[in-house]
Amino acid sequence: MPFLHPALDQAAAALEPLRAAGARLGAPNPVAALRQIDCSPQAIRESARKLSSGRDVLVTARLQFEGGAHRAERRWGGEPAALFRSRADELDAHYRQAAEAAARTAAVGLDLADLLDRLAVQTAEQVTSIAAAARSAADAVLAGDRSTDVVYPVTSACNSIARAVATGVSTIVETIPVLEPFGTPVVPG
Numbered sequence: 001m002p003f004l005h006p007a008l009d010q011a012a013a014a015l016e017p018l019r020a021a022g023a024r025l026g027a028p029n030p031v032a033a034l035r036q037i038d039c040s041p042q043a044i045r046e047s048a049r050k051l052s053s054g055r056d057v058l059v060t061a062r063l064q065f066e067g068g069a070h071r072a073e074r075r076w077g078g079e080p081a082a083l084f085r086s087r088a089d090e091l092d093a094h095y096r097q098a099a100e101a102a103a104r105t106a107a108v109g110l111d112l113a114d115l116l117d118r119l120a121v122q123t124a125e126q127v128t129s130i131a132a133a134a135r136s137a138a139d140a141v142l143a144g145d146r147s148t149d150v151v152y153p154v155t156s157a158c159n160s161i162a163r164a165v166a167t168g169v170s171t172i173v174e175t176i177p178v179l180e181p182f183g184t185p186v187v188p189g
Contacts, residue, residue: 011124021138027158048109055102062095
């Protein structure tokens with residue numbers, strides 16, 4: 001199954017000899033480890049763009065509503081106009097809150113996509129480098145050699161890749177507090 005992120009997909013292909021050699025030695029699967037950090041920054045960016053477009057719709061709707069409210073208010077007078085204005089102001093505040101929240105969420109989404117993209121590219125480069133350094137040892141294991149001179153570099157590389165991915169995952173986990181405020185609805189139900 002291909003990876004969502006192209007850099008990780010390419011890295012997985014480069015890890016294949018190491019994965020096969022590691023499997024013969026019972027080492028951690030570096031390709032499976034890499035899947036833990038797979039992501040689609042492009043899909044997140046697209047969602048953020050759609051959210052930003054939704055914000056524009058909210059702003060337009062709010063302005064149209066406000067214009068209609070002013071026209072209606074001018075035709076009325078007294079207590080009905082004051083009551084209407086009060087309710088219209090409440091609705092306007094909800095429109096504003098929703099539009100502001102959409103803009104903030106879209107901005108966070110774009111930042112998150114950039115972070116995930118950088119992390120995927122950096123991790124891909126790092127694990128590819130680790131695999132390249134162990135390539136001759138992996139080839140020797142695949143050819144049947146079980147000497148310490150080849151077993152150790154293969155198992156060490158598989159473990160190093162697992163640690164590199166775990167570091168990337170912990171970086172992602174660190175972003176969760178930034179996302180928590182976006183789990184609360186802006187407009188009360």
